[in-house]
Amino acid sequence: MTSTAIPANRADVEAARLLLNRMGISIADLQCEQPTPKPVPTFEQYVEVVSAAVSDSSRRAYGSYWKRALTKWAGRPLDDIKASEIESLVEEVKATRVLRSNGRGGHGSAENMIAALRCLYRRAVADGYVTEAQNPALKVAKPKRLQSTRRALADARLAEVNAIAGTTGDDPALDALLIRLHTETACRRGGALALTVDDLDEEQCLILLREKGGTSRWQPVSPTLMRHLRQHADERCPEGSVQLLRYRDGRPVTRxxxxxxxxxxxxxxxxxxxxxxxxxxxxxxxxxxxxRNFGFAVAREFAGHAEGGNDAGSTTTYVRATIHELAAAVAAMTGEPHPLAT
Structure with a gap:
C-alpha cells in the first residue's frame, strides 16, 4: 500500500513562511543536520567532577553517600537512573546504617542520601547532561525533618560541663577554652576550627568567625576569653601557623x-x-x-543567620542588631564590661 503526499495549500505555505520569518528561522536552518547530542557521563565519571567542584564541607557531608551510590551505578549514565532505584537505595542505606546511640531510625541517613543525589543532579542539569524534568532525585520525596531533641542547658548543668571539661582529660586547658568559646559566641564547630591568629581584634574584643555558606562576621567576646585566646596563640601556635586552636605540641585541633x-x-x-x-x-x-534577655533581632545576629531566610519574614531584613548590641549581650552574659557595649 502506497501513500501519496497531500499538496500544500498556498495560503498554508505563506502562513508558515511568515511564521518562520518572525522566528528568525530560514529554510536552510530546517534542512541542516541536527547537532549530535552531548554524551552523558557515567555516574562514576560525574561523581569525580562534582566532588572536585563542591566545598570541603559538602564533600565531607556527601562523599560517603556518593560512594554508596557508586557501588550500584558506577558504570551507568546519569540519565539511566530511575526514581524507584533511588528509593530502593535509600531504604538500603537506612537498613545498613551504622547504629549510633543518638540514631533516629535511619531518618538522617535517608535525608542525607537524597540530599547528596540532589546535589549531584543539580549540577548535571546545569551542565546540560539532563533536563530538570529528567532529574530523578527531585522525584523522590525527602523525609520530613524531625524536631530536634537539642535544647538549652540549665545554669547548673552548664557549670557541671565546664567543671569536668576544665579538670579532666589530657588537655583540660584546651577543652575549657573550647567550651567557653562556644558558650560565649554560640559559634559552630566549623567557625571555631577556622579561627586564625589574625582573627583576634584584642583592642575591641572581637573575633572573626567564618562559618557555613561562606559567611563571616565579627563576634564580640569578653576580655577574659580574648586574653586566654591570645595566650593560647602565643604558647601553642608556631611562627607562620594559620589555625589558632592547637594541641600542646603545635598540631591543629580537628573535629x-x-x-x-x-x-x-x-x-x-x-x-x-x-x-x-x-x-x-x-x-x-x-x-x-x-x-529571652535581648530579643529576637539580637539573637538572630548573634547566631550569624543569613539574611533572606524565612524564619520570621522579610521584616528581619530591616531590624538587624548592631555589633554594640551584641557586645552588650556578651557583657551581661559574662558580667564583664565590653569596649563596644552601649
Whole structure:
C-alpha cells in the first residue's frame, strides 16, 4: 500500500513562511543536520567532577553517600537512573546504617542520601547532561525533618560541663577554652576550627568567625576569653601557623577533639550520656538566653543567620542588631564590661 503526499495549500505555505520569518528561522536552518547530542557521563565519571567542584564541607557531608551510590551505578549514565532505584537505595542505606546511640531510625541517613543525589543532579542539569524534568532525585520525596531533641542547658548543668571539661582529660586547658568559646559566641564547630591568629581584634574584643555558606562576621567576646585566646596563640601556635586552636605540641585541633570531649563528659555526667549532649547544645543554650534577655533581632545576629531566610519574614531584613548590641549581650552574659557595649 502506497501513500501519496497531500499538496500544500498556498495560503498554508505563506502562513508558515511568515511564521518562520518572525522566528528568525530560514529554510536552510530546517534542512541542516541536527547537532549530535552531548554524551552523558557515567555516574562514576560525574561523581569525580562534582566532588572536585563542591566545598570541603559538602564533600565531607556527601562523599560517603556518593560512594554508596557508586557501588550500584558506577558504570551507568546519569540519565539511566530511575526514581524507584533511588528509593530502593535509600531504604538500603537506612537498613545498613551504622547504629549510633543518638540514631533516629535511619531518618538522617535517608535525608542525607537524597540530599547528596540532589546535589549531584543539580549540577548535571546545569551542565546540560539532563533536563530538570529528567532529574530523578527531585522525584523522590525527602523525609520530613524531625524536631530536634537539642535544647538549652540549665545554669547548673552548664557549670557541671565546664567543671569536668576544665579538670579532666589530657588537655583540660584546651577543652575549657573550647567550651567557653562556644558558650560565649554560640559559634559552630566549623567557625571555631577556622579561627586564625589574625582573627583576634584584642583592642575591641572581637573575633572573626567564618562559618557555613561562606559567611563571616565579627563576634564580640569578653576580655577574659580574648586574653586566654591570645595566650593560647602565643604558647601553642608556631611562627607562620594559620589555625589558632592547637594541641600542646603545635598540631591543629580537628573535629575529633570535640568527640573526645563529649565522650569523656558522658563518662563523668550520666545525663550527658542519656540525652546525647553535644557541642551544638551550647549554641542552643546561648541563643536561648540572648533571645529571652535581648530579643529576637539580637539573637538572630548573634547566631550569624543569613539574611533572606524565612524564619520570621522579610521584616528581619530591616531590624538587624548592631555589633554594640551584641557586645552588650556578651557583657551581661559574662558580667564583664565590653569596649563596644552601649
Amino acid at each position: 575529633r577533639r570535640y568527640d573526645h570531649i563529649w565522650v569523656r563528659l558522658a563518662r563523668h555526667l550520666p545525663w550527658v550520656a542519656k540525652q546525647k549532649v553535644s557541642t551544638h547544645w551550647l549554641r542552643h543554650t546561648t541563643l536561648t538566653w540572648v533571645e
